[in-house]
Amino acid sequence: MTSTSRPDLQALEAEVDELGTRQRVRRPTLASALGWVRWAWYSLTSMRTALILLFLLALAAIPGSIIPQRGSANPSAVRDFVVRHPTLAPVLDHLGFFNVYGSPWFAAVYLLLFISLAGCVVPRARRHWEMLRAAPPATPRNLYRLPAHQKWTTELPPQQAVREAAVFLRTRRFRIAQHSSSVAAERGYLRETGNLLFHSALLVVLLGIAVTSGFGFTGTVLLKEHDSFADTQIAYDSFSPGRMVDVGALPPFTFRLDDFHASFVRSGPTRGAAAGYQAEVTYTARPGVRPKVTTVTVNHPLSVDGVNVYLTGHGYAPHFLVRDGSGRSFDETVPFLPRDGVFTSQGVVKLPDARPHQLGISGFFLPTAAADPFTGQPISVFPAPDNPAVVLGVFSGDLGLDSGVPQSVYTLDTSRMKLLAKGVLRPGQTLTLPGGQGSVTFLGFSQFAEFQLTKDPGKPIVLGAICAAIAGLLASLGIRRWRVWVRAEPDDTGRTVVEVGGLPRTDASGGFAEAFDRLVAALRTRIPPEPAGPAPFPERAGSPSLQVTSDQEG
Amino acid sequence: MPVDVGLATTSNQLITGGLVAYSLAFVGYAVRAAFGVRVPDADAAPTPARVLVGATSPAGSATAGAPTSVALSAGAPPSGSAEGTVLDGDAARARRGREAVGPRDPATRFGEVVGKVAVVLTVIGWVAHGAAIATRGLAVHRLPWGNMYEFTLALTFAAVAAFLGVLARHRRQSLGLLGVFVMIPVLLALGLAILVLYVAPAPLVPALHSYWLGIHVTAAIIATGVFTVATASTVMFLVADHYAAAVSRGRSVRFAAIARMMPDPGVLDRVAYRAYALAFPIWTFAVVAGAIWAQYAWGHYWQWDPKETWSFITWVIYAGYLHARATAGWRGRKAAYIALLGFATVLFNFFVVNIFITGMHSYAGV
Numbered sequence: 001m002t003s004t005s006r007p008d009l010q011a012l013e014a015e016v017d018e019l020g021t022r023q024r025v026r027r028p029t030l031a032s033a034l035g036w037v038r039w040a041w042y043s044l045t046s047m048r049t050a051l052i053l054l055f056l057l058a059l060a061a062i063p064g065s066i067i068p069q070r071g072s073a074n075p076s077a078v079r080d081f082v083v084r085h086p087t088l089a090p091v092l093d094h095l096g097f098f099n100v101y102g103s104p105w106f107a108a109v110y111l112l113l114f115i116s117l118a119g120c121v122v123p124r125a126r127r128h129w130e131m132l133r134a135a136p137p138a139t140p141r142n143l144y145r146l147p148a149h150q151k152w153t154t155e156l157p158p159q160q161a162v163r164e165a166a167v168f169l170r171t172r173r174f175r176i177a178q179h180s181s182s183v184a185a186e187r188g189y190l191r192e193t194g195n196l197l198f199h200s201a202l203l204v205v206l207l208g209i210a211v212t213s214g215f216g217f218t219g220t221v222l223l224k225e226h227d228s229f230a231d232t233q234i235a236y237d238s239f240s241p242g243r244m245v246d247v248g249a250l251p252p253f254t255f256r257l258d259d260f261h262a263s264f265v266r267s268g269p270t271r272g273a274a275a276g277y278q279a280e281v282t283y284t285a286r287p288g289v290r291p292k293v294t295t296v297t298v299n300h301p302l303s304v305d306g307v308n309v310y311l312t313g314h315g316y317a318p319h320f321l322v323r324d325g326s327g328r329s330f331d332e333t334v335p336f337l338p339r340d341g342v343f344t345s346q347g348v349v350k351l352p353d354a355r356p357h358q359l360g361i362s363g364f365f366l367p368t369a370a371a372d373p374f375t376g377q378p379i380s381v382f383p384a385p386d387n388p389a390v391v392l393g394v395f396s397g398d399l400g401l402d403s404g405v406p407q408s409v410y411t412l413d414t415s416r417m418k419l420l421a422k423g424v425l426r427p428g429q430t431l432t433l434p435g436g437q438g439s440v441t442f443l444g445f446s447q448f449a450e451f452q453l454t455k456d457p458g459k460p461i462v463l464g465a466i467c468a469a470i471a472g473l474l475a476s477l478g479i480r481r482w483r484v485w486v487r488a489e490p491d492d493t494g495r496t497v498v499e500v501g502g503l504p505r506t507d508a509s510g511g512f513a514e515a516f517d518r519l520v521a522a523l524r525t526r527i528p529p530e531p532a533g534p535a536p537f538p539e540r541a542g543s544p545s546l547q548v549t550s551d552q553e554g
Numbered sequence: 555m556p557v558d559v560g561l562a563t564t565s566n567q568l569i570t571g572g573l574v575a576y577s578l579a580f581v582g583y584a585v586r587a588a589f590g591v592r593v594p595d596a597d598a599a600p601t602p603a604r605v606l607v608g609a610t611s612p613a614g615s616a617t618a619g620a621p622t623s624v625a626l627s628a629g630a631p632p633s634g635s636a637e638g639t640v641l642d643g644d645a646a647r648a649r650r651g652r653e654a655v656g657p658r659d660p661a662t663r664f665g666e667v668v669g670k671v672a673v674v675l676t677v678i679g680w681v682a683h684g685a686a687i688a689t690r691g692l693a694v695h696r697l698p699w700g701n702m703y704e705f706t707l708a709l710t711f712a713a714v715a716a717f718l719g720v721l722a723r724h725r726r727q728s729l730g731l732l733g734v735f736v737m738i739p740v741l742l743a744l745g746l747a748i749l750v751l752y753v754a755p756a757p758l759v760p761a762l763h764s765y766w767l768g769i770h771v772t773a774a775i776i777a778t779g780v781f782t783v784a785t786a787s788t789v790m791f792l793v794a795d796h797y798a799a800a801v802s803r804g805r806s807v808r809f810a811a812i813a814r815m816m817p818d819p820g821v822l823d824r825v826a827y828r829a830y831a832l833a834f835p836i837w838t839f840a841v842v843a844g845a846i847w848a849q850y851a852w853g854h855y856w857q858w859d860p861k862e863t864w865s866f867i868t869w870v871i872y873a874g875y876l877h878a879r880a881t882a883g884w885r886g887r888k889a890a891y892i893a894l895l896g897f898a899t900v901l902f903n904f905f906v907v908n909i910f911i912t913g914m915h916s917y918a919g920v
Contacts (some may be wrong), residue, residue, distance in 0.1 A: 047881045051874055057898075058870040065860040065911060101858045115580040218853070268557060270756040276763065299850045310853035452853040459855065466842050466901040470835060477831040477876075506880070 064100030133179035143501030160489035194475025201469035208461030255283035452543030568686035575679030582672025583733030589665025594715035712779025735786035773840035784829030861915035
């Protein structure tokens, strides 16, 4: 049997075409602008295009996971990459490969995908809305042509059989339309509702991300113990506001790092790994309110005035007392940035006010110092401050701070300085500079913590949309949508013939036939077959060579 | 809290025991397939027939056509087009017919017994496997999925669980050969875990001290396990479908002996689809839970860390698969290839990203 001989089923199939593949418009032959626009629109919103865009999105996401990215956890990776690939790097940079997820071509792919999505969802939502309000489609003429079909005779009069079927289908949560001699029923509308919910929710996710990039900000700040932070742009070490953020009106909270504590694994294969760290902070949500004390740990940020404060890193800040040649003393506690897992920390101290020459100290802080077994050099062997020491080089000359070129506080430009002295100091020890130029005393150390402060106003939108998306996904993948028609009519001999036909609107995961069987078996108890009636399938059961096998799932 | 060395050793012994049981089960499934026990089982009671008009099912694809309704009209054209499956082509029907009738010879009976033993061995191995994970967890006083070794143990456990779930649902069909295709990756992964990825039990870094470990990683483990079974089924589907299409055109195929052991391509495709449709929302949830956790731990819910990126790529590819199944011209084999691509990204994420690409998720421990 070919499909052309069953027009009613064909019409149903066209309607069943769930995912909009039907939306195909012929390429315009006339040079009509509107025609081309319409063609472009339908091409963009077709499923095929959406599929290709999905794959393009996956493909476009790959380079960002392989090529180092700016603004990632390890910003120096890009610099290293540029050094290693001097010819390739400028090309990649020009094409945006160091910032893939902010590049125009990545944005183009996902924006096209979302436009395609919107162009698909909106008409489908309209169709679905109409369908939700409409009755199930009228009973097809030939029910036996449907994918599932059963037929039997009953002693009930046709009217009563139809009524029974209608009541039965309603209790099975079908939506029904009762006709004179038949019932049309459909259930599983929630499948398409879920499908539309899922896809619309993805659009809302994009909206939430846009809200964050417009109205959110993120910044980092490094605080030594007893340092305070007030939420103003100048107080941040780095700050990247959204386009719509009024940087003059940041939330007016302040907080202070009272104490920082880190602990490390002391034995076993992961010896030296961090076991936990916590920052004790005192914060004031608004000027005038009472300060509160809390603990910030890695998985437990502080939330204050719409801003989340995360603990993202920590390290040591050695404490020096420096005397210059004029006898003036400087009390400096300077964060040294950890360079490795055992917290070999590097940093500099700049003393532009030292006389007769400016002084600069470049050095390492070793939390647990020991001699390298091969070179004898002092190295750090454990991240906890069990045996702290500093390795210092002291320079004098011009720090270059007045040259106008911005300098990092963590590097020392020694091009116009000369090395005065170097040495290894333990707490309390002093390095005397030659020629009466002063001394450097290593007094001890305090700890510092790095915080990231983030305001993310789009986050609740994203979270809500994602929850809706998952709910929609579950409905759209888990709910069966199908139609059932029951017809009861008297035949020539006056008996009532009951016919049931079933049509799955999607049966990707199978099981429609079983569901139909179960439904009809239950219906037969409501509309009992005639005791001496013929076999359930009179019109087909006559074929003796029939090999019917059960392929169904258990 | 110190690591309990005795329990950790017990865990290692249990996993070795599980590996042995799985290996024997693998041999059992292969023997069963070789002795010609095919789908459907000869003892599967034929259900009353129902008339299927037209060989193609309208809403589902050709591959997902109403399964019970093997076409009865002799003139029905094979539903499989270029990439479709022959659910009810003459060859497939003849094959099934031959299996449905005919007395059971001793060899077949032997195969059946071996197959049942294989299932029992799988369950025994699975229990030992579960006990190994539990003892490892007790030894380190935490959920034992903090490094690649532990993660591999857990996801192979999930894969075998998913396979047993499929067997439970399809009791009347000897999807035994699926056992071969599931046990191959499971055995490979476990062997790799024990020989290469093994790390002695140890506490976790602070970033992993969160109940989100239980939520995010568990979801990822379950999804990956189910994806593994789905992929095994897809591979079998491709072999079976290729064979069926070739037979319907009267062409010979290589490895026909293996292809003939395959269950019906339609059944395989549906097993695969159900698994994907189950795993995809779980995967979505895993990614979202990871984003929520990242929000607490790192201050950003999404920052295109390599692991995040590849999870996203996997998600996109499987989304593509689900859409392809509903798109004319992409059903059947093309969709199956997309699904295989999806699993390739899962493997890439697990092996390449964990070991070779540094990012915030560097917890591999190797």
